[in-house]
Amino acid sequence: MDAWRRLLLAVVCGVAVASIYAAQPVLEPMGHDLGLSAQFTGWIVATGQFGYLAGLLLLVPLGDVVDRRRLIAVHLAVTAAGMLMTALASAAWVAFAGLAAAGVFAVVVQTTVAYAASVSLPDERGRNIGVVTSGVVVGILGARVATGTLAEVWGWRSVYAVLAVLSLGLALLVLAVLPSEERPGRPTGYGRAVASVGQLFGQRLFLTRGLIAFFLFASFGTLWSGVSLPLADDPWQLSESQIGLFGIAGLAGALGAARAGRWADAGRAVPVTGAALGLLILSWAVIGQLPWSLWLLAIGIVLLDFAVQAVHVSNQHLLTTAHPDRISGVIGSYMVFYSLGSALGAAATTAVFSAWGWTGSSVLGAAFAACGLVVWALDRRRVPEGAGLRPRDAVAPPAREDAEDAEDAADADRAGQAR
Template identity: 45%
Template sequence: MRRWITLLLATTCALAVATVYIAQPLLESMARDLGVAQGKVGWVVGVTQAGYALGLVLIVPLGDLVERKRLLLGQLLLSALALVGVGMAQQWALLLVALTLTGLMAVMVQVMVAYAATLAAPAQQGQAVGTVTGGVVLGILLARLASGVVADLAGWRSVYLACAGALLLMAALLLRYLPGTQPAAHRPGYLRLIGSLFSLYRHDRLLRQRGLFGLLIFAAFSVLWSSMVLPLSTAPLALSHTQIGLFGLAGVAGALAASRAGRLADRGLGERTTGLALALLTLSWLPTAFVGQSLLAFALGVVLLDFAVQAVHVTNQSLLLAGRAALASRLIGAYMCCYSLGSGVGAVLASGVYGRWGWPAVCLLGAAFSAAALGCWLWQGRTRAAAAALRCSGQNL
């Protein structure tokens, strides 16, 4: 697979995942425009995430059943339609329906990750997954900043309409240049396909291990990014929304640096990369805790955290997909369910912890998730070493 096609998929991933996160800076404007109470505006994020979670189970596995290019193009067109629906909605109920569909179609991101791994040569799978996943992280981190700027210039509806236009452009490019793939020769029915997604948790030990890492690292990621606005926007810092959004650029630097982790996985260094990244993730909470004393230290913590999370995330997917193209979509869907669970748990706990004990307690919470992931990796390493020693002794006998 040519590198520019990988970059095209990464760009599409960034736009697709941005559709889930562009609402966060716009909630107040949306509530005011539609005459909705502030207490209800949280449903905007809630229904979008619910649609995304549903799509992981019902849509992503279809990549192992139908031709992936056709599935991806269909998702792009439906997503653009849903975004237009959001931008044109004049009633609260219609807005929530359109947002649910937006989240449902945003799982095209996982279809593209599996697509990239399938198209790449075996020795380059990790590199391809790293590049495409880098687009995902860029989309998450830049969506809030970009949507705020566009909304300031032309209103919140223009954000969704512009995003719909961008997705239609990407659909045209992918239709023209993206190579097709052949679906599996022996394909199960849809219900059996969905059932096999859940059976993977029971039978696939690597998925359980990497899914646990995914849950814990994204819980830590969500602890930071869902609560950092609270100390930054209040006295004594009292930063503006634009200034807070600029910290996303620090996260981008870390994410881009970690996108090469897939190459290390291709070279058989996935376990070592995981351990080093988890140790760095745990340490990143130390400078983050000093937000009230030094914004530079806080920015350093953000860079380290995003670097570590991205490195583990890329390694997880690279190891899961290596040599298993027929299961790629189901493996990604199952893994990303762990990601969604971790993100939700981290966000809920972080807001409650901050309200009761403040920012230092939030940092302790994030460090606890990070240390738990590192502890799991160390325990698994001891288990692997013991198993290897047992096999060696058996061969000697």
């Protein structure tokens, strides 16, 4: 895959995930304009998140059934419709419907990552996943900066209008620029693809990487859902736009971790995971100095986002290499852990901050990171043969699935003979 196509896929991920997080900086004016009371404004963000979770379970497995290139374009077009509905909403229920639709189809992120993995040469898979996945973090953090600027100049509706235009334009570009996939063998039925998602939760490699992701993004959510509280308080008293600038530090760290894909291609995904989780714990020791130094906070944010992205890329590389026959399903299922971990971190950090201040939140974030490191350490000696190797040396799909395929082929032959 050439650099321009990697960039296009990264932009698709960034715009799609921004459609979920764009509301965070504009909750107050958005809620006021739609006639929502303060206690219900949180549902503006929650609606998109719940839609996203539903899409992970129901839509992502479609990527193992139909051409992912066309699926990406359709998802982007529906996301554009949801964003436009939100931008034009005159009542709260219309905005919620638009946000829910955009949230469900924002799982185009996972379909895009699966597409990048499936069309990549084995020795380039980790690199391509790393670059494309960086678009997700850019979308999450960049939305905080761009949304505030747009809303300040043209109002909150302009944010969703711009996202609608970008989504529709990207849908057309995807159809014009990206090649269709070549899939060997017979296509998987949708029912079988969804059923295979449940089977993943009984496999140790998947559960281990999922638990690591759960604690990883709980730590990530602890920072980004809680850091605005001490920054807006004494002694800093920063404005919302000033707080949003710290997202730039996060972008620097996340983009730097694109290198993790090359390390995974070289067969070092497992040790990189352990080292990055150790770095994540260390980053919280630096972030904890926020009450005394904003420079140390910025350094800590760079370290944290570098560590999070390195682990995230390594996880996806290992899972897509172990399950080349159901890449969409495995990525979608893995991201369920991401969603649950992010929600836990966001909910816990505000409660802990109100009781123990930023020191308590920093300890909480470090504790989540330590739990992820413990899971990695316990599993370190039990990694299946081939999981940490280069993709071309990875093990074949499970023997049970091969047997099922052989049995199905035999049944087809017998049916043909009977006719």
